[in-house]
Amino acid sequence: EAQVTQNPRYLITVTGKKLTVTCSQNMNHEYMSWYRQDPGLGLRQIYYSMNVEVTDKGDVPEGYKVSRKEKRNFPLILESPSPNQTSLYFCASSPRVAVVGETQYFGPGTRLLVL
Amino acid sequence: DQQVKQNSPSLSVQEGRISILNCDYTNSMFDYFLWYKKYPAEGPTFLISISSIKDKNEDGRFTVFLNKSAKHLSLHIVPSQPGDSAVYFCAAMVSYDEVIFGPGTSLSVIP
Numbered sequence: 001e002a003q004v005t006q007n008p009r010y011l012i013t014v015t016g017k018k019l020t021v022t023c024s025q026n027m028n029h030e031y032m033s034w035y036r037q038d039p040g041l042g043l044r045q046i047y048y049s050m051n052v053e054v055t056d057k058g059d060v061p062e063g064y065k066v067s068r069k070e071k072r073n074f075p076l077i078l079e080s081p082s083p084n085q086t087s088l089y090f091c092a093s094s095p096r097v098a099v100v101g102e103t104q105y106f107g108p109g110t111r112l113l114v115l
Numbered sequence: 116d117q118q119v120k121q122n123s124p125s126l127s128v129q130e131g132r133i134s135i136l137n138c139d140y141t142n143s144m145f146d147y148f149l150w151y152k153k154y155p156a157e158g159p160t161f162l163i164s165i166s167s168i169k170d171k172n173e174d175g176r177f178t179v180f181l182n183k184s185a186k187h188l189s190l191h192i193v194p195s196q197p198g199d200s201a202v203y204f205c206a207a208m209v210s211y212d213e214v215i216f217g218p219g220t221s222l223s224v225i226p
Contacts, residue, residue, distance in 0.1 A: 092158070108158050
């Protein structure tokens, strides 16, 4: 089954404790991205990657890191989480960089609470 | 300032009636728009899109209308069904690799 998986689905942590949210897709997609969803703000893009070893900042990259060492994986790293990073996070992938909107597949989301 | 706005956070509609979800955008350069649907505990899924060369696009019960002069689009669902209850996000393609989402409208279809 074609899918984007994220782990963990739910996470409660404390300020300053490094964490990684993993994202994996089994569709051989070139393009992957991370979004955060906050009430009243919709989904905002954090980082995206057009291919292996190619990453770029989205609208809200501060406080986050990503890496793309393999095509299928795109982990999101919070080196020193803060309470304002409490949010619902979505990973997404797309088979091509053009018209990513229609062909973008989203993972189920990771709900993060930073105390 | 948000470039894609959905001014109604929520909407309730009776089953069988029409649901109309509205979206406004600020940048007249945007020329491709999408609607996504999101159920609880799931990621968004693509629903329907429209290019600025059209003013209407229809797919089954879902129709999107675009008014470029007003920088406004709307999603019509006819007839509405309980399974349509979800959060709907309006989005604009900024470039070939970037989509800007609105804040979403939560639709409840009452049986």
